[in-house]
Amino acid sequence: MNLRSLGILFAGGGALLSLCDAFHTRSGTTAYAHVWALGMAWWTFPLFGGFVAGAGTVYASFQSRRRAAPRARLGIGVAAFVALYAASAWLPATNAAKLAVLGAGAALLWLAIDRTPRGLLLALATATVGTLGEAALIAMGAFWYARPDVIGVPMWLPALYAAGATALGHVAAALR
DSSP: OOHHHHHHHHHHHHHHHHHHHHHHHHHTSEEESSOOBTTBOTTHHHHHHHHHHHHHHHHHHHSOGGGSOOHHHHHHHHHHHHHHHHHHHHOOSOHHHHHHHHHHHHHHHHHHHTOOHHHHHHHHHHHHHHHHHHHHHHHTTSEEESSOOBTTBOTTHHHHHHHHHHHHHHHHHHHO
């Protein structure tokens, strides 16, 4: 991964996930201990950007450039991920129902864009690492979810990470 691609992933990932995180803060899904702007903490943009650049690099290293989805499908994938993020914030449903919706959405996204066992494993690894990372931030008191289920996070969170891994991972593979 070259520096230009890393910069695009960092800036684009930080901006996109900050926008999506605003869905959570505006809906009351999450709250931060020390708000800086738009209901979020100062560290959200660099954390999101770093996560997308780092996870994207790992994803791209396991997926060849020729396996990256066509550009039109990349756009649809990112839009689908943003829609799933919005659903996690505003869908008037229980966490179990949100898990069903987000899980189905992540599976459909994987079927539409990836369809490889390697991509599925990368999505599951991202879901695990991301969820545990958020649980650590919650344990430190940095932010919290309004309706957590276990280890401070809602049960639908890993499905959202899996969807993001597929959509943004293929963007990273295309940039490689």
